[in-house]
Amino acid sequence: MFEKINWSEIKTLEKKEKFEQIIWDAIKRIECGGYNIGEGKTAKVCMLEEYPEACLKTISEKTISKNRSHKEMEFLDLASHHNLPVPKPICSVETDDGKDYLFMETINGFSLEDLVNMDLFGDLPETFDFKKFFSELRVIVERMHEQRIYHRDLHWGNVLVDKEGKPIIIDFGDATVNHLSSEDPYREINAKGEMTLYQSDENRIAQVYKQVGTYLREKGFFEVKKGGDK
Ligand SMILES: Nc1ncnc2c1ncn2[C@@H]1O[C@H](COP(=O)(O)OP(=O)(O)OP(=O)(O)O)[C@@H](O)[C@H]1O
Ligand SMILES: [Mg+2]
DSSP states (O other), rough: OBBBOOOGGGGGSSOOOHHHHHHHHHHHHHTTTTTTEEEEEEEEEEEEESTEEEEEEOOOOOOTTOOOOHHHHHHHHHHHHOOOOOOEEEEEEOOSOOOOOEEEEOSSEHHHHHHHTTTTTGGOOOTTHHHHHHHHHHHHHHHHHHTEOOOOOGGGGGGEETTTEEEEEEOOOEEEEEOSSSTTTEEEOOSSSOEOOOHHHHHHHHHHHHHHHHHHTTTTTTTTTTTSSS
């Protein structure tokens, strides 16, 4: 049921059994109402009160095409292994009655979607540099593709700004590894022969760049020289 527990800092907890007990207690408590730090179309993410550096993603709405939590954990593992900025994975749980949980590092920051929709401009770090942020994000995506990892859902809710103003990529629920370079990673045909077409990661980033740029321009960001172009 538990996939793996590999976050080095957590190794300080003496025993695996103790760790698993903590995980189960956390799941139980969060199901009774945890401290919500974000919500997407399919999942809710809550911070653990005792370990605010860790959070729990509870995948509520199952979509057949989405990766289950063990798979999502594998992507976080693989990406971390290649030094790509993603939350460090802790463990994933798939219960017998079909529930999915993913424990990972809590990123101290917020998504670009929350930045705009919750008007968090005042919370951006002083050092935030719009152009640098997006050029770093493009490099991260390039490096991810070099490892044959395709995210396929890079909308603005899946890109976080951390407390240093750096990009962090989350949510590998739609990700795939393209084993054959001859295959199109953005086209998928399921067992029933139905085809899903995904927008490319590059296109998604270009859209997000425009959305965030428009918001920051409205906020006068480029005039106050917080970074970026004029
Ligand atoms: N590790 C994390 N640290 C901090 N916040 C997080 C973390 N993971 C997720 N979040 C917050 O929770 C929100 C929802 O998480 P996530 O994107 O994984 O859910 P989802 O339902 O799969 O999303 P989608 O709507 O893209 O399918 C994110 O947009 C983000 O604000
Ligand atoms: Mg998401």
